[in-house]
Amino acid sequence: MIEVEGLAFAYPDGRQVLFGVDLAIARGERVAVLGPNGAGKTTLMLHLNGILTPGAGSVRVDGVPVTAPNMRDVRRRVGLVFQDPDDQLFMPTVGQDVAFGPANLGVRGADLAERVREALAAVGLDEFADRAPHHLSLGERRRAAVATVLAMRPDVLVLDEPSANLDPAGRRELAEVLTGLDLTLLMVTHDLPYALQLCPRSVILDGGVIAVDGATVDLLADEALLAAHRLELPFGFDPRYSIAKSTGLMP
Ligand SMILES: Nc1ncnc2c1ncn2[C@@H]1O[C@H](COP(=O)(O)OP(=O)(O)OP(=O)(O)O)[C@@H](O)[C@H]1O
Numbered sequence: 001m002i003e004v005e006g007l008a009f010a011y012p013d014g015r016q017v018l019f020g021v022d023l024a025i026a027r028g029e030r031v032a033v034l035g036p037n038g039a040g041k042t043t044l045m046l047h048l049n050g051i052l053t054p055g056a057g058s059v060r061v062d063g064v065p066v067t068a069p070n071m072r073d074v075r076r077r078v079g080l081v082f083q084d085p086d087d088q089l090f091m092p093t094v095g096q097d098v099a100f101g102p103a104n105l106g107v108r109g110a111d112l113a114e115r116v117r118e119a120l121a122a123v124g125l126d127e128f129a130d131r132a133p134h135h136l137s138l139g140e141r142r143r144a145a146v147a148t149v150l151a152m153r154p155d156v157l158v159l160d161e162p163s164a165n166l167d168p169a170g171r172r173e174l175a176e177v178l179t180g181l182d183l184t185l186l187m188v189t190h191d192l193p194y195a196l197q198l199c200p201r202s203v204i205l206d207g208g209v210i211a212v213d214g215a216t217v218d219l220l221a222d223e224a225l226l227a228a229h230r231l232e233l234p235f236g237f238d239p240r241y242s243i244a245k246s247t248g249l250m251p
Pocket residue numbers: 011012013015017035036037038039040041042043044
């Protein structure tokens with residue numbers, strides 16, 4: 001579904017951030033992108049729907065090159081959810097925000113209403129269509145931002161630090177929404193337990209390259225590996241025990 005090959009990128013000020021990223025993600029996979037501050041995670045994410053253009057290398061989505069002529073198709077297929085929901089919610093009501101993307105694609109009338117209803121239901125905000133986004137909690141706003149993207153019926157959902165600043169209940173509610181979606185999912189996060197809960201596979205991006213790619217539980221159980229990439233588990237968190245417990249192998 002996603003094929004990134006030899007992706008290199010420097011910002012206009014000359015700062016080189018990506019140095020040849022290779023990453024292949026199959027349809028339906030859920031993958032976490034881990035790594036220290038400044039590793040280039042957001043920069044990588046912004047290439048997946050063409051907000052940034054590679055200096056070298058290529059990005060393809062379901063075989064379609066992420067290049068200017070294909071941008072409309074790519075932007076429909078790949079939905080980006082930014083860390084700050086206020087970057088995505090700018091209309092007077094949540095329903096209008098969710099309708100905005102598909103309306104731009106030419107969806108109208110009953111079809112548009114159905115898309116809005118479906119997207120809000122998918123994130124558990126059925127009753128929120130007429131509410132003003134700025135009256136919602138952060139957790140509700142982040143789920144509303146996910147709905148604005150789901151309304152486009154994308155193939156891929158890319159999320160930048162989805163659990164950041166959420167309270168435990170908001171964090172769990174969003175996890176329930178995300179695990180219930182039948183989509184390819186790529187999630188940038190510093191929240192290692194969240195990566196373990198949502199994504200069977202993780203990659204560590206460090207120094208602008210994919211340094212490690214493997215099963216999330218194996219990566220998180222490797223203390224030396226985590227330390228080498230400035231990653232730390234919360235106090236007392238044991239990834240193998242958490243997985244065993246969640247799969248019923250432990251009481
Ligand atoms: N518009 C920009 N112009 C110049 N440099 C930038 C720009 N945006 C980001 N950078 C730099 O690129 C590097 C990678 O940034 P990026 O946001 O991709 O990292 P990240 O891994 O997502 O970090 P974090 O975990 O802190 O969110 C950083 O050193 C950052 O300062």
